[in-house]
Amino acid sequence: MPLGERRGCLMTRYIAVRVCKAILTVLFIWTLVFVLSRVTGDPVDWILSEGGSAEAIAQVRHNLGLDFPLWEQYFRAFGDILTGNAGDSYYYARPVSDLFGERFIATFTLGALVFLVTILIGIPLGVLAAVKHNTILDRLTMSISIAGYTIPNFVLGILLIMVFSLYIHVLPSGSYGTAAHYVLPVIAMSVGPTASVARLTRSSMLDVIGQDYLESVRAKGVNEWVVIYKHALRNSMIPVITILGAQLSTIIGGSVIIETVFAWPGIGSLIVSSARQRDFPVVQFGVMMICFSITLINLLVDLSYSILDPRIRVKS
Amino acid sequence: MIAMETILDVQDLQTYYRTGKQVVPAVDGVSFRLAKGEVLGIVGESGSGKSTVVRSIIRLLDKNTTRIENGRVLFRGKDLLKLSGRELRGIRGKSISMVFQNPLSSLNPVYTIGNQIQEAILTHESMSRAKARDRALHLLEQVEIPSPELRLDDYPHQLSGGMQQRVLIAMALACQPEIILADEPTTALDVTIQSQILELLSRIRDERNMSIILITHNMGVIAEMCDRMLVMYGGVVMEEGKCTDVFASPLHPYTLGLLASIPSLEEEKEELYAIPGQVPHFNAPVSSCRFCSRCDQVFTRCREEEPPFIQIGDGRFVRCWLYAQENETNNG
Numbered sequence: 001m002p003l004g005e006r007r008g009c010l011m012t013r014y015i016a017v018r019v020c021k022a023i024l025t026v027l028f029i030w031t032l033v034f035v036l037s038r039v040t041g042d043p044v045d046w047i048l049s050e051g052g053s054a055e056a057i058a059q060v061r062h063n064l065g066l067d068f069p070l071w072e073q074y075f076r077a078f079g080d081i082l083t084g085n086a087g088d089s090y091y092y093a094r095p096v097s098d099l100f101g102e103r104f105i106a107t108f109t110l111g112a113l114v115f116l117v118t119i120l121i122g123i124p125l126g127v128l129a130a131v132k133h134n135t136i137l138d139r140l141t142m143s144i145s146i147a148g149y150t151i152p153n154f155v156l157g158i159l160l161i162m163v164f165s166l167y168i169h170v171l172p173s174g175s176y177g178t179a180a181h182y183v184l185p186v187i188a189m190s191v192g193p194t195a196s197v198a199r200l201t202r203s204s205m206l207d208v209i210g211q212d213y214l215e216s217v218r219a220k221g222v223n224e225w226v227v228i229y230k231h232a233l234r235n236s237m238i239p240v241i242t243i244l245g246a247q248l249s250t251i252i253g254g255s256v257i258i259e260t261v262f263a264w265p266g267i268g269s270l271i272v273s274s275a276r277q278r279d280f281p282v283v284q285f286g287v288m289m290i291c292f293s294i295t296l297i298n299l300l301v302d303l304s305y306s307i308l309d310p311r312i313r314v315k316s
Numbered sequence: 317m318i319a320m321e322t323i324l325d326v327q328d329l330q331t332y333y334r335t336g337k338q339v340v341p342a343v344d345g346v347s348f349r350l351a352k353g354e355v356l357g358i359v360g361e362s363g364s365g366k367s368t369v370v371r372s373i374i375r376l377l378d379k380n381t382t383r384i385e386n387g388r389v390l391f392r393g394k395d396l397l398k399l400s401g402r403e404l405r406g407i408r409g410k411s412i413s414m415v416f417q418n419p420l421s422s423l424n425p426v427y428t429i430g431n432q433i434q435e436a437i438l439t440h441e442s443m444s445r446a447k448a449r450d451r452a453l454h455l456l457e458q459v460e461i462p463s464p465e466l467r468l469d470d471y472p473h474q475l476s477g478g479m480q481q482r483v484l485i486a487m488a489l490a491c492q493p494e495i496i497l498a499d500e501p502t503t504a505l506d507v508t509i510q511s512q513i514l515e516l517l518s519r520i521r522d523e524r525n526m527s528i529i530l531i532t533h534n535m536g537v538i539a540e541m542c543d544r545m546l547v548m549y550g551g552v553v554m555e556e557g558k559c560t561d562v563f564a565s566p567l568h569p570y571t572l573g574l575l576a577s578i579p580s581l582e583e584e585k586e587e588l589y590a591i592p593g594q595v596p597h598f599n600a601p602v603s604s605c606r607f608c609s610r611c612d613q614v615f616t617r618c619r620e621e622e623p624p625f626i627q628i629g630d631g632r633f634v635r636c637w638l639y640a641q642e643n644e645t646n647n648g
Contacts, residue, residue, distance in 0.1 A: 212421040219376055220436045220487065221409035234426050309426055310471040
């Protein structure tokens with residue numbers, strides 16, 4: 001087989017294997033969510049909290065589709081989520097998709113901003129620390145970053161609210177609406193990921209910075225900026241992309257907590273309140289949406305390796 | 317020989333490494349001239365400073381640990397050691413380019429070889445990408461890479477070691493430099509490929525009347541390729557001369573040792589000769605002959621005073637007290 005064709009074949013297999021793994025992950029999470037939400041108790045107890053006749057209970061169960069055998073519920077509900085028709089919320093008595101649709105923008109814009117800050121500050125900071133290795137600048141950046149990723153984001157969030165909202169009244173403490181509302185939650189959420197991306201970029205760059213090929217690029221008369229940002233950075237990106245994928249997952253998952261701290265009307269706070277109310281359709285749909293996006297991110301991360309480093313295309 | 321135009325004039329170059337409080341004189345007062353179209357060999361063991369000499373010429377040194385303390389490197393009358401970063405980048409890869417020892421690790425694994433050759437071109441000349449690609453293709457043809465149009469989009473790991481070295485040479489030739497600095501270009505390759513690469517370099521030199529500084533620890537490579545040679549040890553030049561002269565009548569005990577350690581097919585030797593001991597570490601300033609601890613003809617003066625670089629004949633120099641005495645008696 002010609003080299004190009006063989007490479008194409010390997011690439012197809014590589015993608016197929018990753019996609020299969022992704023599907024297995026989704027099925028596993030679905031099982032977990034389904035079982036766990038039902039273990040917490042019966043939503044009917046909560047809906048008819050005053051108590052009710054056996055008939056009334058049976059009627060509610062029938063209306064909610066809870067009278068089917070468990071295995072049937074398992075497949076039905078999963079099918080519903082896949083087709084995008086996730087049913088109605090028990091509590092709000094409105095379509096789940098509407099509830100999520102209303103809150104999606106708030107969560108998405110917050111997450112996207114946090115991710116952007118992580119990349120645009122974390123990577124250049126790490127590069128700077130690596131290039132200025134062992135100077136004061138390097139040590140300063142790295143000590144700040146240790147502080148940055150050790151502090152939990154909800155603690156930082158509360159501290160920020162205390163300082164900027166309660167003491168000096170410059171920024172709102174919560175809710176959603178204007179650009180000013182974004183400032184504190186974005187800072188609280190992005191400090192941790194930015195710090196770990198900066199640290200990883202630095203150590204990964206340090207591995208690359210002594211490589212012979214950078215000398216040979218310099219010998220061509222290329223300026224130092226291109227040496228670092230074209231040649232060194234791309235070679236050090238694989239571990240960084242991996243951690244970025246993980247950080248994005250943390251951002252998506254972490255929104256559940258931060259949205260509660262900042263009274264942010266997003267998907268995270270919806271899932272938290274619905275879990276308390278055993279609102280199965282909402283919890284299931286919300287968790288599965290998070291699961292799908294994280295699986296997709298991991299899949300993209302895996303595929304990006306072979307784009308970043310051509311040697312991976314042939315090896316795998 | 318007709319006096320040839322000097323293209324590079326290195327004067328009293330001193331490059332020191334600093335590790336902690338130690339100062340290591342990697343290059344300690346090296347001077348030489350390179351003529352147009354000449355191949356100058358620099359030979360010596362590992363740690364003799366030969367690589368640091370050529371890297372100092374285009375200042376391709378780690379700024380944190382290495383400093384050029386003294387000296388001048390005159391290229392077309394300009395001192396390269398005094399150029400600004402920007403002016404220096406204009407020289408690197410355009411007028412003076414470099415070929416490295418380990419071809420695979422000297423190519424960036426994540427860019428195609430076409431991309432890397434084009435970068436060498438586009439750094440110094442403004443032209444369209446398509447034109448640069450044509451030039452890259454032409455360069456690959458010149459370094460005798462088979463079916464270059466297919467190779468242009470290959471990544472370095474897809475080529476053999478010999479092909480990778482040809483790519484590095486193509487990259488070095490990209491802007492038609494006047495000088496190529498070749499730092500052990502064949503050390504990492506197997507023997508048959510070595511001779512092909514050396515032939516290629518010779519041919520390019522002949523076609524373009526380029527000058528080459530060839531670093532090696534292999535006396536055979538020097539004999540095959542070079543017009544003149546420097547023998548380096550401990551950061552200084554021990555002997556200098558035309559290759560024919562040095563091979564016919566080596567002067568310095570170190571050169572004799574190097575020549576004796578070449579394996580020979582004619583003589584049946586039980587054991588290969590090796591110069592006893594290892595290259596010692598020096599601290600500046602040095603106040604003895606640097607070779608005295610390993611020399612079989614050592615005497616008192618060698619341990620007390622560093623010998624000067626003594627002229628023996630036309631373009632023939634040696635740094636050894638043995639010849640100083642001779643010189644003095646001759647003069648007296």
